Amino acid sequence: MTTTEEVVDSQTTGLLKLKYIDYVELYVGNPFQAAHFYRTAAGFTPIAYAGLETKVRDRASYVLAQGKIRLVLTGGLEGGSPISEYVKLHGDSVKDLAFAVDDARYAFEVAVGHGAQPVMEPTILEDADGQVVKATIAAYGNTVHSFVQRSSYGGAFLPHYAPITNPLPSVATGLLDIDHVAIGMQQGKLDEWVEFYKKVLSFHEMHEEMISTEHSSMNSKVVEDSTGQIKFPIVEPAPSRGRRSQIDEYLTYHDGPGAQHLAFSTNDILATVQAWRDNGIGFVSTPGAYYDLLEARVGALGNDMVAALRKQQIMVDRDDWGRLMQIFSKPVQSRPTLFLEVIQRDGARGFGGGNIKALFEAVEREQELRGNI
Numbered sequence: 514m515t516t517t518e519e520v521v522d523s524q525t526t527g528l529l530k531l532k533y534i535d536y537v538e539l540y541v542g543n544p545f546q547a548a549h550f551y552r553t554a555a556g557f558t559p560i561a562y563a564g565l566e567t568k569v570r571d572r573a574s575y576v577l578a579q580g581k582i583r584l585v586l587t588g589g590l591e592g593g594s595p596i597s598e599y600v601k602l603h604g605d606s607v608k609d610l611a612f613a614v615d616d617a618r619y620a621f622e623v624a625v626g627h628g629a630q631p632v633m634e635p636t637i638l639e640d641a642d643g644q645v646v647k648a649t650i651a652a653y654g655n656t657v658h659s660f661v662q663r664s665s666y667g668g669a670f671l672p673h674y675a676p677i678t679n680p681l682p683s684v685a686t687g688l689l690d691i692d693h694v695a696i697g698m699q700q701g702k703l704d705e706w707v708e709f710y711k712k713v714l715s716f717h718e719m720h721e722e723m724i725s726t727e728h729s730s731m732n733s734k735v736v737e738d739s740t741g742q743i744k745f746p747i748v749e750p751a752p753s754r755g756r757r758s759q760i761d762e763y764l765t766y767h768d769g770p771g772a773q774h775l776a777f778s779t780n781d782i783l784a785t786v787q788a789w790r791d792n793g794i795g796f797v798s799t800p801g802a803y804y805d806l807l808e809a810r811v812g813a814l815g816n817d818m819v820a821a822l823r824k825q826q827i828m829v830d831r832d833d834w835g836r837l838m839q840i841f842s843k844p845v846q847s848r849p850t851l852f853l854e855v856i857q858r859d860g861a862r863g864f865g866g867g868n869i870k871a872l873f874e875a876v877e878r879e880q881e882l883r884g885n886i
Contacts (some may be wrong), residue, residue, distance in 0.1 A: 516768050529620055530715075531740065534612060535611040535661045535663075536609075536611050537584055538840065539585070539608060539610050540596050540606075542748040545573070545588075547605065548586050554628070554794050555579070555789065556686035557683060559567040559681070561575065561677060563674045571589065571591065573590060574594055574674070582690060582691055587824045602769075603771060603848075604768070609649070616662060629713045630650060631650060632650055632657050635660075637669070638672040638793070642672070643672075646662040651710075653698065653771070655771075686779075697748055697773035698748065698760075701765060707734050717739075718734055719735050720734065720735035720866075721733075730758065731748050733749075773850070775854070776855075777856070778858065781855070782838045789842070801823070809844035825840070826840065828868040832866075849883060
C-alpha cells in the first residue's frame with residue numbers, strides 16, 4: 514500500500530489536482546421522500562433546493578449536508594426525461610461524483626486530453642451570489658464526474674438553488690466526511706477502469722484484494738487521488754462455483770456498473786450506528802463467532818468494547834498504521850443495489866481486508882433470503 518505525501522503542482526506537471534469530493538448526486542424516483550429518509554434516518558440537514566419554484570423546469574433537487582458531506586437528491590419532473598429514464602433503468606442510484614477543483618477548465622482539458630469522454634464543456638453558472646464554473650466527463654456505465662470551481666460563489670450550493678432557511682429538524686448522527694465510494698464493475702473490466710483513473714484523473718493504485726467465499730469470488734483494487742482525500746475501491750466478480758456473487762447481484766439489479774456503496778466516516782461509530790438503528794436503518798448481520806476470535810486477530814480491545822461491538826455487530830480490522838471499525842447497511846431502497854457504510858479509522862489506512870470475507874459471507878446470507886444466490 515502506498516500513500517502520497519506531497520502536494521502535486523498540477524499546472525506544472527500536467528497532472529490533475531483534485532481537492533475533495535464536492536458532492537454526490539443521486540438520481541431518485543422521489544427526491545422529496547428521499548430527502549426525508551436521509552434527514553430522519555441518517556441525520557442530514559437540508560440546505561438548498563432547486564425546482565419549479567427556482568425556475569428549474571426539468572427536475573427537483575434537494576441538497577443535504579452533514580459534516581463535510583453534501584448529498585444532492587434529484588428527480589425528473591417529466592416521465593420521459595433523461596433523469597426519469599435513468600431511475601427507470603438503475604433505480605435510485607449515484608449519477609455524479611463531483612470533484613472540487615481550483616480550475617475547472619484546466620481539469621476538463623487535462624481529463625479529455627487523456628482520453629475522457631466530454632459530457633458538458635466548462636460552463637459558467639451564475640446568480641446574485643456569484644458564479645461557479647462546472648464541467649463534466651463520462652465515467653463507468655451512466656455515471657459521470659463533474660469538476661466544480663466555486664471560488665467566486667457565496668450561495669448555499671450552486672446557482673439556481675435556493676437556500677432552505679428553516680429546515681425541518683434533524684439530529685446529526687456524527688458523520689464527518691466521505692471516506693470512500695465503492696464501485697461495482699463487470700467481470701473483466703477492473704483493470705480497464707483502474708487505468709482510466711490513473712491516466713485520466715492522475716490517481717494511483719494503493720491496494721489490491723482477492724476475496725473468495727464458499728459461493729463466490731471477487732477481485733478488487735483501490736485507486737486514490739494525489740491528495741489521498743478521494744478513494745475508490747473498484748470490485749469485479751471473479752470466476753466462481755456457478756453461484757452469483759453480491760457484485761453480480763448488484764450489476765443485475767442496477768443494470769450495469771455503478772457506485773455500490775458510500776462510506777461515511779465518524780469519530781464514534783458506536784454512537785453513530787446506535788442512532789441509525791434507532792432511526793430505522795438496518796444493517797448486515799455479523800456472525801457471533803466473529804467476535805469470539807476478534808482480539809486474537811486485532812489485539813486487545815477489552816471485554817466491554819468487544820461486548821459493545823458484538824451488540825452493534827460492528828467489525829474491526831487492523832493494519833500497520835492502526836485499527837478501523839466498520840459496518841454496512843442493508844440496501845437503502847427496494848432494489849438490492851446501493852448501500853451505506855459507517856467507518857471509524859484510528860490510524861488505519863486500509864479497507865478492512867480482514868473483514869471482507871466475513872462481510873461477503875454475511876451479504877450472501879442476505880442474498881439467500883432474496884433467492885439471488
